[in-house]
Amino acid sequence: ETGVTQTPRHLVMGMTNKKSLKCEQHLGHNAMYWYKQSAKKPLELMFVYNFKEQTENNSVPSRFSPECPNSSHLFLHLHTLQPEDSALYLCASSPRIAGYEQYFGPGTRLTVT
Amino acid sequence: AQTVTQSQPEMSVQEAETVTLSCTYDTSESDYYLFWYKQPPSRQMILVIRQEAYKQQNATENRFSVNFQKAAKSFSLKISDSQLGDAAMYFCAYPAGGTSYGKLTFGQGTILTVHP
Numbered sequence: 190e191t192g193v194t195q196t197p198r199h200l201v202m203g204m205t206n207k208k209s210l211k212c213e214q215h216l217g218h219n220a221m222y223w224y225k226q227s228a229k230k231p232l233e234l235m236f237v238y239n240f241k242e243q244t245e246n247n248s249v250p251s252r253f254s255p256e257c258p259n260s261s262h263l264f265l266h267l268h269t270l271q272p273e274d275s276a277l278y279l280c281a282s283s284p285r286i287a288g289y290e291q292y293f294g295p296g297t298r299l300t301v302t
Numbered sequence: 303a304q305t306v307t308q309s310q311p312e313m314s315v316q317e318a319e320t321v322t323l324s325c326t327y328d329t330s331e332s333d334y335y336l337f338w339y340k341q342p343p344s345r346q347m348i349l350v351i352r353q354e355a356y357k358q359q360n361a362t363e364n365r366f367s368v369n370f371q372k373a374a375k376s377f378s379l380k381i382s383d384s385q386l387g388d389a390a391m392y393f394c395a396y397p398a399g400g401t402s403y404g405k406l407t408f409g410q411g412t413i414l415t416v417h418p
Contacts, residue, residue: 222406232393232408245405277345290337291406293347
């Protein structure tokens with residue numbers, strides 16, 4: 190595998206379910222990010238991790254819980270989501286957080302029913 | 303607050319022709335980077351080109367080039383010899399905090415249609 194991978198690619202879950210999104214980067218980067226992309230809205234940054242430490246939580250509701258066990262892996266744990274949380278969730282990585290371009294995974298299309 | 307504005311929700315171009323996508327941004331930083339990303343129907347965000355603000359020379363990457371006007375805070379993307387595979391949503395992005403922080407702020411995007 191090369192670049193940034195995300196699993197699953199599609200996820201349908203009920204509002205009472207608990208699920209996790211996984212992101213893995215094979216680029217040797219030290220910073221990882223979660224973004225949310227909703228229809229007709231710009232990409233929204235959710236979380237930033239730098240060397241496994243969270244450096245940004247962009248006022249994300251607590252029903253989204255990130256986890257970064259090492260610099261290569263990033264998870265987004267989901268529980269008691271709302272239908273408005275349906276969106277494309279994109280993971281990205283960069284060598285460091287200081288102004289470098291970010292490389293994106295293919296995204297997970299999440300539908301909350 | 304730093305903002306990025308793409309004023310063209312949709313653009314179209316004939317195959318082999320040239321098209322320019324506009325982007326303006328607001329910042330108080332003097333040293334920063336700017337990016338253009340492409341998101342085709344597959345939804346994978348792909349970096350197209352990067353511009354460093356301290357460089358006078360406009361960045362070029364094959365058929366893609368930018369017109370960077372620092373004083374005007376303008377960062378347009380020119381696609382020459384357009385190809386069908388260029389059809390996608392294009393996003394301009396700016397890392398808030400200049401070179402010291404990786405929080406990318408994206409514009410609203412421009413949908414580019416390429417006609418054969």
